[in-house]
Amino acid sequence: MVTPRKLVTSGLAALIVATAATPAAAAPEPPSANTWFATLTAIDDDDVNVAWSTGALRIADPARVPDGQRAPVVSGMLLLAPHPLAVPVNQVRALTTGATTGVGVEYRGQAPDGTWSEWTPAGTSLARDVPAVQVRIVLTGASAAVAAVALVAVEGPPPPAGLAAAGNVYRVYATREGLVGGTTANGHVIASRDHFVALPSGRGLAPKGTGDYTVRVCTTSGSRCEFAPVWDVGPWNTTDDYWNPAATRQSWKDLPQGRPEAQAAYQDGYNGGKDQFGRAVANPAGIDLADGVFWDGLQLTDNSWVDVAYLWTGSGVRGIIGSGPLNIRAGAGTSFASKGYAATYAQVPIECWVTGQSVAGPYGTTTRWDRVGTGQYISHSYVSGTTGGTAPAC
Structure with missing residues (x-):
């Protein structure tokens, strides 16, 4: 990798000179x-709550503060298009000009099988070389602004x-998000009986209209489950990726993996019983569920403990649900009992497939049924594509 490293580093030198002299709009x-x-x-x-104004990217609406248990500060996000690389590498670095405090540059890498790494700060290495990356620019605070960003x-x-x-x-406490008509951290406008979840860190925030980061959330009995995309950030915190090991966790590194800061604050008085913004934590929530997940997918009637799998942190074949919410069946046919739902855009693990009832769906007519868990099946006629390879027959 010596030659490619020299190539791209010399490219950054050229970009630094150009950025210092040239506005981003005329790069x-x-x-x-x-x-x-x-x-x-x-x-x-x-993009969410950002605008280009007077020579810089800025917060579009300084008065727009998230509702409920989300961060009590104004923020915005610009999501750039995925960028193919000439040389696969494991790190993106950023140089900003005209940047105030509250400007963050983050990126993620896409593997050849189509899967994405978590979002990570620019200048931090990924676990492997990737042939494509995507960058987002996060503004926090009403006065945050940046004039230009060079990337290498x-x-x-x-x-x-x-x-x-x-x-x-991990078993965590779930609360109902509600907030119908509000806007999530990725720009989705919340609909009635919607199907998505929120986690208290942007590292697993899927872009709008994707399930790049999907959870499987189940009742503690395992009787009902839903696969749903992560489209919002919260509750309570915004830098608490508690599903990650302590060494890579954004904040609260002294807590055990799998324990949300809000749970520790509520149950044990951790951090004085407060979240990262100094608010008194009123419940131990580690996940928020949109109404459709809460009422229909899991059939909950009140806030509850649930079992959550953070599917992007694992491996294997994933099927992308093109039309949902799709019933998860107890067997390979529509006469079998519903065990929950797979939301539109969710990326569900396909362990293997069996032959069952013929179903005509939006992606053809097929007798193939994908096993997505023990005693859980979906018709492949609702799967728009796959990542991570090819699933075997059961």
């Missing part, structure tokens, strides 16, 4: 696909070994 052509400028002027419906993909030092979350399942 020159980058010297290679591993060095480029962020286009800060192209705002679309993937390089081969950085490998991260410490053994720090993966490894697909663990």
Whole structure:
């Protein structure tokens, strides 16, 4: 990797000179696909509460503060398009000009099988080289602004070994998000009986209209489950990726893996019983459920403990649900009992497949049924595509 590293590093030097002299809106052509400028002027419906104004990317509405148990501070996010690299590497670095406090540059990497890493701060290495990356720029605080961002993909030092979350399942307290008509952290407008979840860290926030980060959330009895995308950040905290090991956890590194800060604060008086914003924690919630997940998927009647799998931290074949919420059946046919739902866009694990009832769905007519868990099956006619390889027959 010596030659590629020299190539992209020299490209950054050229970008630094150009960025210092040229506004982002008039950036020159980058010297290679591993060095480029962020286009800060192209705002679309993937972006949240940002605007290009008077020569900088800024908060669009300084008065827009999230509702409920989400962060009590104004924020915004610009999501750039995925960027293919000329040379697969494991790190993206960023150089900003005209940046105030409250400007963060984060990225994620896409593996050849289509799966994405978690979002990570620019300058931090991924666990493996990737052929494509995606960058987002996060503004926190009403006055946050940045004029230009230059980016370079390089081969950085490998991260410490053994720090993966490894697909663990944790029992956490779930609350109902509600907030119909509100806007989530990824720009989704919340509908009645909606199907998504919120986690208290942006590291697992899926872009709008995707299930790149999907959870399986089940009742503690295992009688009902739902696969749902992560489309919001909360409750209580915004930097509490409690499903990750302590060494890579954003905050609260002294807590055991799988224990949300809000739970520790509520049950044990951790951090003086307060969240990261100094608010008194009123419940131990580690996940928020949209109404459709809460009432229909899990058939809950009150806030409750649930078992959650953070599916992007594991491995294996994933099927993308193209039309949902889709019934999860106890067997390979529509006459079998419903065991819950798979939401639209959710990426569900396909352990293997069996032959069952013929079903005509939006993606064809087939007798294939995918096993997504013990005693859990979905018709493949509702699966729009897969990542992570090909599933075997059971």
